[in-house]
Amino acid sequence: MSWDPTGAARLNLTFDPEDLTGPQRDGDACVVCHKKWPRPRVRVGRLPDDAPVMACEECAEALLPAPPAPRRKPSARRATLP
Template identity: 80%
Template sequence: MLTFDPEGLSLAQRDGDACVVCHKRWPRPRVRVGKLPDNSSVLACTECAEALLPAPMATVVAFPSR
């Protein structure tokens, strides 16, 4: 979980009313991408969340037999 410095964020970003990355307010950000030092959630829009969050581990696939 990422921890964000609230000093560089706007009030709307700190309150979860705007994306923590792109400042977009509509549609309201819904993806929790981190927290502030006081443990309150930081939200991002779907597009920015995909860029911030690590990709899931790939599923192990067996090699074809010869």
């Protein structure tokens, strides 16, 4: 299962393998919280050798970028000059 917050394009985070434990590098533990069970299933990035980096669903949500601010609809009324 790949993680795509917008549905339009993949977010491609690259993680430094030296900062990860062996199970995190192998995809057997969450890259954020180190949880091993249930096995992390959300792909949140990659290592420099293109190996996938996995996270549990809760941590994957924490890695989401902030949602874009809602756009204001243009007003039908125009401002009047004094």
